[in-house]
Amino acid sequence: MNTKRKVKAKILSRKMIAPDIYDMWLSTDLAREAKAGQFIGVYTKDASRLLPRPISICQADKEKGALRIVYRTAGAGTEEFSRWQPGETADILGVLGNGFPVSEAVGKRVVLMGGGIGIPPLVQLAGELAQAGTKAVIITGYRDNKLFLKEDLEKYGKVFTATEDGSVGTKGNVLNVMEDRQVEADVIMACGPMPMLRAVKSYAEKKQIAAYLSLEERMACGVGACLGCVCRTVHKDHHSHVNNARICTDGPVFDAREVDI
């Protein structure tokens, strides 16, 4: 049975792949249970920083029993992670949340969209889709020409890039690529900053296609107990009985039609 647990994971490698963006492989049997779109909580080693940092799973190597996370340093906690050395151990909590509904995309024209630090989970997602025989179109959005994970994604599908400053690919955001490159989708799966996700939601509504969005929020427990990380839902949530769903346990991936963002 797969159960959530807090375990010690050995750091296998850690390197910077773009400014403030780090790529880390962790040895843990949690990898065997991980699916695209799920996340882990990573604890700092400083007792003054209590809460696990929710970080999405970039890749799960089930054979080796290793998880890859790609994260941006956003504060003292993630800065500490960026100094960890291979061979050190770290406490992690996982596997958390529900992943992307891969079965909803198999055999369809699926477009994966990632913005900035929302790109990493697309690697595992594109891999799972490829394994199920579905080659996705992948659209990645970056601020500038400091790209990351591009080669990893190219293994699994056609990758288009947008940059805010126009230095690479389409100038603008991931949705500008849809127009620019005449991409058609039956289903979109997206992860990125809230303005991007709002735009994807309204695009999908206009086109009357399905979209699944991976949301993010300040989180404490990560397991559905504290009700810290809620998002507004269109219908009353089955668990909360109000229009709030827990991002950590009911998400982080939601059907765009179900959330009021």
Place this chain on the structure above:
Amino acid sequence: MNTKVNIAGVEFKNPVMTASGTFGSGMEYSDFVDLNRLGAVVTKGVANVPWPGNPVPRVAEVYGGMLNAIGLQNPGVDVLIERDIPFLKKYDTKIIVNVCGKSVEDYLEVVERLGEEPVDMLEINVSCPNVKEGAIAFGQKADCLYDITSQIKAKAKQPIIMKLSPNVTDIGEMAKAAEAAGADAISLINTLTGMKIDIHKRAFVLANKTGGLSGPAIKPIAVRMVYQASHAVKIPVIGMGGIGTAEDAIEFLLAGASAVAVGAMNFVNPYATAEVAEGIEAYMKKYGIEDIYELIDGIRE
């Protein structure tokens, strides 16, 4: 070796409980902890109707602790009765339901709805700092606390615990008011009102601006208040505030608490409750303590 404690006629197999709001209704942490190991599960606060809670962000980390402003989101007492109580009944642990409301009538409605339910005790939340109406408004003035306690006591079928706020000048006076009004026990401390500001955005981190501070940062305040409250009244005190280890819990017992609760530290260590229960037993063995009552108020002055 006896680890059983008796509070208002209810016998708990050990003094370790969960602090309301940090453990859901037990379901989420049953992946990590055998709930049979716990003296009691204290549920998330429940009102007469579902409450949506506050806007996000609702939580923020601070040095040695965290702030929360959940705003008592809860699915209402009907869902608790249909879903959560039957779940907890499967375990050999006591059930304490935390009750919240915006008016005295709200509290009384919940208390009456729970009258015939298999609930061992009620914990009355008059100390949540994150909702505009009710809650803490009843818990910061001794006469208001006396009034709501006596009204609830008149209706409650189960023994009642009044959960006190640390955001008061004289905790002893509040404890005495609860006792005089008939409370069977008191629990403390709820969170301390705090604030965090993002200096880069020049903005409040929490949507609610203020939030309740919990975690190890508040433990010395909690130990002091448990000591003061337990020496002001004869009714049992349930102590909480930053407990994450057996050592922390034993401090509270020595300060005068008859039982303890683990709160924010569940988020840090999801196994904390069971580890505290085990660690108290190990401490008793180490010091040759036969009965947990030797520890309660067992400080040598």
